[in-house]
Amino acid sequence: xxxxxxxxxxxxxxxxxxxxxxxxxxxxxxxxxxxxxxxxxxxxxxxxxxxxxxxxxxxxxxxxxxxxxxxxxxxxxxxxxxxxxxxxxxxxxxxxxxxxxxxxxxxxxxxxxxxxxxxxxxxxxxxxxxxxxxxxxxxxxxxxxxxxxxxxxxxxxxxxxxxxxxxxxxxxxxxxxxxxxxxxxxxxxxxxxxxxxxxxxxxxxxxxxxxxxxxxxxxxxxxxxxxxxxxxxxxxxxxxxxxxxxxxxxxxxxxxxxxxxxxxxxxxxxxxxxxxxxxxxxxxxxxxxxxxxxxxxxxxxxxxxxxxxxxxxxxxxxxxxxxxxxxxxxxxxxxxxxxxxxxxxxxxxxxxxxxxxxxxxxxxxxxxxxxxxxxxxxxxxxxxxxxxxxxxxxxxxxxxxxxxxxxxxxxxxxxxxxxxxxxxxxxxxxxxxxxxxxxxxxxxxxxxxxxxxxxxxxxxxxxxxxxxxxxxxxxxxxxxxxxxx
Amino acid sequence: xxxxxxxxxxxxxxxxxxxxxxxxxxxxxxxxxxxxxxxxxxxxxxxxxxxxxxxxxxxxxxxxxxxxxxxxxxxxxxxxxxxxxxxxxxxxxxxxxxxxx
Numbered sequence: 001x002x003x004x005x006x007x008x009x010x011x012x013x014x015x016x017x018x019x020x021x022x023x024x025x026x027x028x029x030x031x032x033x034x035x036x037x038x039x040x041x042x043x044x045x046x047x048x049x050x051x052x053x054x055x056x057x058x059x060x061x062x063x064x065x066x067x068x069x070x071x072x073x074x075x076x077x078x079x080x081x082x083x084x085x086x087x088x089x090x091x092x093x094x095x096x097x098x099x100x101x102x103x104x105x106x107x108x109x110x111x112x113x114x115x116x117x118x119x120x121x122x123x124x125x126x127x128x129x130x131x132x133x134x135x136x137x138x139x140x141x142x143x144x145x146x147x148x149x150x151x152x153x154x155x156x157x158x159x160x161x162x163x164x165x166x167x168x169x170x171x172x173x174x175x176x177x178x179x180x181x182x183x184x185x186x187x188x189x190x191x192x193x194x195x196x197x198x199x200x201x202x203x204x205x206x207x208x209x210x211x212x213x214x215x216x217x218x219x220x221x222x223x224x225x226x227x228x229x230x231x232x233x234x235x236x237x238x239x240x241x242x243x244x245x246x247x248x249x250x251x252x253x254x255x256x257x258x259x260x261x262x263x264x265x266x267x268x269x270x271x272x273x274x275x276x277x278x279x280x281x282x283x284x285x286x287x288x289x290x291x292x293x294x295x296x297x298x299x300x301x302x303x304x305x306x307x308x309x310x311x312x313x314x315x316x317x318x319x320x321x322x323x324x325x326x327x328x329x330x331x332x333x334x335x336x337x338x339x340x341x342x343x344x345x346x347x348x349x350x351x352x353x354x355x356x357x358x359x360x361x362x363x364x365x366x367x368x369x370x371x372x373x374x375x376x377x378x379x380x381x382x383x384x385x386x387x388x389x390x391x392x393x394x395x396x397x398x399x400x401x402x403x404x405x406x407x408x409x410x411x412x413x414x415x416x417x418x419x420x421x422x423x424x425x426x427x428x429x430x431x432x433x434x435x436x437x438x439x440x441x442x443x444x445x446x447x448x449x450x451x452x453x454x455x456x457x458x459x460x461x462x463x464x465x466x467x468x469x470x471x472x473x474x475x476x477x478x479x480x481x482x483x484x485x
Numbered sequence: 486x487x488x489x490x491x492x493x494x495x496x497x498x499x500x501x502x503x504x505x506x507x508x509x510x511x512x513x514x515x516x517x518x519x520x521x522x523x524x525x526x527x528x529x530x531x532x533x534x535x536x537x538x539x540x541x542x543x544x545x546x547x548x549x550x551x552x553x554x555x556x557x558x559x560x561x562x563x564x565x566x567x568x569x570x571x572x573x574x575x576x577x578x579x580x581x582x583x584x585x586x
Contacts, residue, residue, distance in 0.1 A: 101564070101566075102564050103564060105556055105557075105560050105561060105563075105564075106556070198540040198541055199540075199541050212538065212540055212541075213540070238548060241543075241546040242539070242541045242546075244543065309529075312525070312526060314522075315522060315523040315526050316526065318519065318523055319526075326500060330501075333501070334566060335566075335574065335576055336564070336565055336574055337564035337566070338564075338566070339566070340566035340567070342577065343577065345577055345578055345579070345581075346576065346577045346578065346579045347501070348577075349577045351502065351503040352503055354502050354503065355502055355503025355504065356503070358502070360508075363502055363504070363508075363512065364512060364515060364516065366500050366502060367493070367496050367500055367502065367512060367516060368516055368519060368520070370499050370500040371491060371496045371516065371520070372523075374496065374499060380527070381523065381526075383536060384526050384527070384529075384531060385526060386536030386537055386538060387531040387534040387535070387536050387537075388526055388531060389536070389537040390534050390535055390536060390537040391529070391531070391534060393537060393540075424515055424518075424519065425515075425518050425519055428519070438540075439537075439540070440540060441539075441540020441541065
């Protein structure tokens, strides 16, 4: 097997090749290094890769396999990690100058669970600073390019995670999704990106942006791979009191059977009218129409539904998310860790460290969040947003009375060019189709649906399902993916 | 709709963020536009609607209050910008007084 030949290998394919001894873990990791040497000078997905540690882990995996003691089918496969997810001994900078010197003393629970199966946490992936952004242009360190067209953004905030998979640098990655930060870059780069139910995967070790919205999850080359990684990482964790003590998702079995059948017979697919109303580029609209036709031909029953409060989702999100961010990011003050800028006294040190350490977008959101929580404005903005959040959740509950899953666009347009969206509000408005899912706390997945006819860039389609509905969601998405091929 | 006036210096003071004058002017303008946009929530009738603080399906989660080993002190201090006596984080002076400069 040769990752550079097949370019974008799946975890399940690699697991088979490792088992059949067509490749060793050391060869696989070296293949990733080679691919990075060839392509990452241009793509710039990785901030760093500890090659020595990765090779050592690969050697250990090969040894276990030779002794018949493999930890799982995936033992010895590298998975790239976004720079806001803690890996012991690796940087945890969140692509911010303020946290540049920080090295994590522990593993995130999601990472620890990957390690338990022998999966190798591999490198640090670029992102928008503190996961705030939709283009990866807000990284303090480098601009990641879209591997399909290097003049275009990879999306964000998990832009490095999506680009690394799309460029074939690693077979899968972890990212985080607070308002679409996995699904949007997955759509822009042509990969699969999952956002599980809130609480499915422990957030312990994920640097908090907006705690009521954040989720860690995988980006991959197939729906079945996303399901496999979800099954490994899901489950209650005493280090995250919001993690759910729910039955295992069993997503892989469901995705495999969906992929094998290629059928959506008996599945009621809802099409929310507000997501198709206006503002879709013609390229995205065409991919959506084809996808709807395909779902119909696969036996799905199509149902028109309404999510009437959709137009308020962006406003609610940018109040709730920034309010939570202003509180979460208060801890970054240059005192216990990070880059301290000494001032006249303690307070002045806070001002200087934060002023010098945070980039423009992070400052903008901290200020917005501080403003909406400040005395005299709390009821008008934050409390009201929480109430409208309830209305948005109820919209989904009503819709799911008429259908099993929803099919929607991920973004109004395919990947845009660097610098094209310089107005912050315009950038926020492009999140319209992804953020409601984080507000409702349900699950969803972005799957490649076709190409934008004007630019040739990938276009994603999004499937959404009720909380804890990952098996059904990924079964349907895997069937769709199989039928499209 | 009129632009919402935000006292950016005051908000930055609350957020402990040093801003230079040109950044402050730019942020004041941008935040004004954003706040103007999010003010559209005002048109909805939300009387009688319960707020959603969390998307979690959980309510209270409790655990036994027992002591457990924590992180190694010396390892945690490796990330500190300043260390005193190998076991304390060095911080700037908090209160004015003896030794203040």
